[in-house]
Amino acid sequence: MAEQRVDTDGAAAIEATGGLRPKGVRHDGLTSAEVAERIARGEVNDVPVRSSRSTSDIVRANVFTRFNAIIGVLFLIILIVGPIQDGLFGFVIIANTAIGIIQELRAKKTLDSLAVIGEAKPKVRRDGASAEIATSEIVLGDLVELGSGDKAVVDGEVVEADNLEVDESLLTGEADPVLKHPGDRILSGSFVVAGGGAFTATKVGREAYAAQLAEEASRFTLVHSELRSGISQILKYVTWMMVPAAIGLILSSLLREERDSSEAIRRTVAGIVPMVPEGLVLLTSVAFAIGVIRLGRKQCLVQELPAIEGLARVDVVCLDKTGTLTEGGMDVTGLKTLGGADEADVKKVLGALGESDPRPNASLKAIIEAYPDTEELRCTESLPFSSARKYSGASFNDAEGESSTWLLGAPDVLLPEGHAVLGEVDELNAKGLRVLLLGRAAVELDDTGVTQDVTPVALISIEQRLRPDAAETLRYFAHENVETKIISGDNAVSVGAVAAKLGLAGADRTVDARQLPTDKEAMAKVLDENTVFGRVSPQQKRDMVAALQSHGHDVAMTGDGVNDVLALKDADIGVSMGSGSEATKAVAQIVLLNNSFATLPSVVAEGRRVIGNIERVATLFLTKTVYSVLLALLVVISQVPYPFLPRHLTLLSTLTIGVPAFFLALAPNKERAKPHFVRRVMKYSIPAGVIAGTATFVTYMIARGYYTGPTALAAETSSATLCLFLIAMWVLAIIARPYSWWRVGLVAAMALGFIIVMVTPWLQDFFALKLVGATMPWTAVAIAAVSAVTLEWVWRWVGRRFPD
Structure with a gap:
């Protein structure tokens, strides 16, 4: 079927399709001529992206102070009555002020250069082709693509949605993700937690929702600096x-x-x-x-200066295992079929599952690399991975037209408690392996009870690559009397095994977060007594941070995925990896652009x-x-x-x-x-x-x-x-x-x-x-x-x- 060009200016795209995306219709975005026309009209996302004060603000803040005014008047009096040696204090103030301005300008230069490196690069579709551009280059009517972890940088209307789930909690305070359909409004500052899609920019620059909130300072508050x-x-x-x-x-x-x-x-x-x-x-x-300046040389972007101070006060560091203690890459180390399933058929399904997700996570990327798609199965419906669900899925038709629905995810989520297969899973988890279950569902993918009767077909073992500097960093925190809490969405036993390999004290005592009490005081007590927590949901991460704070702890939270955003925002100090999602980098006060967990001790020491x-x-x-x-x-x-x-x-x-x-x-x-x-x-x-x-x-x-x-x-x-x-x-x-x-x-x-x-x-x-x-x-x-x-x-x- 030939591709159809759909106008994306304003709501025209939605009206042309009756509010739904017709199958096979592709939105090509603006043409180069339309982009040039909008730039000429000034319809550009011109909100200044500034990581530090402007030069004029720095000069003004250092020169025009109450005490400089007092000293200046007294200096003038001495210049009148003389001698000059009694006016030396005036020259000292001038020198001090100059030093202050020079150092702040140097810091500004460092911050601004690092901010450019860490700046969000949204994908925009123009002339039918996708390309990453600077946020400031988006124009009114642009078609902006979204994937898991991406942040909406301007306001718009959804024109393409593939199980697109958006978290608007940073704007509305509502924690539950919102499922978006074509025609729905999307606000700047929200971020994608699952699925993908595209939206048309309807408000850019200072008219965008997040820009207005930032100007009013009604939501986004600076780090408190004692x-x-x-x-x-x-x-x-x-x-x-x-x-x-x-x-x-x-x-x-x-x-x-x-x-x-x-x-x-x-x-x-x-x-x-x-x-x-x-x-x-x-x-x-x-x-x-x-x-x-010192931290900038180590590729550490401090988005708010008092964050240096805040991390120095921290006595508890909450770490997400994936991407923090482990590197982003993963490798499939084993495939075990269950119930007499044919291994060739299992590999065929895994390859098709990988192909069905346009934005695979790290685990699925490892599966795609190990089991390429044979193109024998045709995907009719897909469900992208969500950290809240802890599984993904897809429905396929084979060559004979027979349909089947498959789920891939956490074994202890897809199987009932006490299932025989879970014993095998525990043995693999104890070795520090991440284990995924491939199961066949008895009902359609959109059925609310899709996980109720899953037939286990295969176990896939995935090994995560430990960061070489993680063990040394954990030892540093222990030496400095900073408690470390490992909070992960993975299986608790697997997380504990990884923590044990890194020599973390208390790694042998793991807690399944699904058994955690909901009461804040009771949760805080469990957190004080234990170190490693698995199967933690995004909302629980946020609750755990609040529980620790209720016991007087200054909490730092590190993470790189969308499931960490809520906790990062509520922690006293949020630390994001440079390779993390745009949403995590947006809410974090400190971004480790080199993705090195080992940089954290330098930040603590500097503070x-x-x-x-x-x-x-x-x-x-x-x-x-x-x-x-x-x-x-x-x-x-x-x-x-x-x-x-x-x-x-x-x-x-x-x-x-x-x-x-x-x-x-x-x-x-x-x-x-x-x-x-x-x-x-x-x-x-x-x-x-x-x-x-x-x-x-x-x-x-x-x-x-x-x-x-x-x-x-x-x-x-x-x-x-x-x-x-x-x-x-x-x-x-x-x-x-x-x-x-x-x-x-x-x-x-x-x-x-x-x-x-x-x-x-x-x-x-x-x-x-x-x-x-x-x-x-x-x-x-x-x-x-x-x-x-x-x-x-x-x-x-x-x-x-x-x-x-």
Whole structure:
């Protein structure tokens, strides 16, 4: 029969066939001329596919901040009253902002290039031929083909449907797949769970359903970032402390009779500048950006930056066996006929079953390779494989016109419990083999009781190829106290055998998910006690993730098939393989483009590095803020000049916070992230800041009583600077623990930098620092030493009194 061209523009195709697809009619899609015409009219799917912020957003976010505005105003004031060395803090902010922008742009480049590699490539039929194109190249009226695992990228109407089952749960919340017929509407964001077909694009670009939802942010929420929200909370606290302290300092300066107004202004600015934790947000952005770049080099696409942090907090990883612990390819290792069936006839049926499915899964591909179609059987009806059904089927007519219906799937699903054949299946499963049953059905394929009376004809053994790096990765998670749960749709015994080969603890205790309780609390208890679960349905995977979360676990879910989508979406972190279905890649926060399960430890390690190190440097920054606010309040109360000029605090901040924090933020850190980020940072930084501020002010007041004459203020400032530097260095020494050669070298280098300033004449003049006599400098050292001992005791007491 000659192929018939059917118009696919809008609903015309459906109207032309009365809502049904006539047998033998083929839809050829748009012609090249029609595509060009639509592109000229702007009817293109022009939604920007962007994996990261735009360049303008990055620049705006780094430059136009509240604290940059404060620092900028103070910098302008110093430029007016001079000298320039008191405005060094302004140049530091400019450099910091530039570093932040450069690193984020580098991260953006990495993300965008990886996103292109991992971007969905829908199949579109034009001029009668199918071809993969970029999502942005789809035009209104295009005929888009769909297969199992494919995601609808635009809205449309179904024109071809071959048992097409679509999951719209990501859009509607309804978990049950919807069987689509020609004429039915299909929404962008939905995905195919079984069957195949094609639809005409009726809405593209920003008019598509998923695009509108994304813009409204009504469904697709970003990963929660405790680090991001915690830093925002800290900055809010800082603002509350900073505003009254700064106002008090300004009023105190105005009310006091000052012989040198420029000096008073400089010291007032010096009191305000260190209250701002300007580098904290910068270092957080830099740490995340460098993390993205590092992971990008390992072909890991981080679709949401806080996902790095999220995986660092994970304490349970749920793994799907197929495609995660095993490679995609499979091999048929055995065929056993049952009930006296002829092996030649069985191979003939298996070949025909393989040919009947236009989009075979991995198991069926192995069968197709082992048993090619002989073309002796003609398929009259087919039922594609569904992970919910766990079987596929087809009806055939032979040369004599005799019809037969065959099912291929899980033996324990197609046969009743206790059937003799299941004993043989268990023996094969125990060897780690996947076993499929070929059975002949007694009724038609569309009968609801098609599995009720199946005659077993043959068992097909299929061996999955283990990933060479899977065992090592599982050992890594065990060493890092991250529980591993194997959740698979395969037979539980078979899954347990594979897990045992990989050396997973608890692999000998397998659970058939069909026996799991439906109550969340009861299910969570079973999950806590066991490791390997088989015959898990897609909905159960989702329920199991929720049950683990109900017991306080941070759950990561990995997968590559459509049966994993619901669980991936609900998990704290979803991880998809690059070769997985478009649906899984769409909902996952992390995509392993190289399909290597071994990349996961790198992601976990990167997250731990970011979280642990940002917590370290946040303590440094907040300690500075606390002692700066305290010093300002003490100065206001005692009505004395502020002890420092801006250049002094720029020097101190650079040596005790700025430079060390940069290196500490990028250092290795394997400690698992803990909750309550703000509480932990504040419980250490507040006492440290109070001790440093009090000791510095005491040193300053003693020096005011000791020194006299026109140069007294400079000598007082130098003594206070020495005391504050020593205490700040001790805080740095505590933060840098546990020590390694480079951490000791870092602390020593900062101390050496201060010594060089204090002994070099031109640097003494530049920073206005010169120790006068021996009494006050040694007094400052003694006060700093007492403060260091107090700091050590308080730090330990806080750790015991308020454990993490």
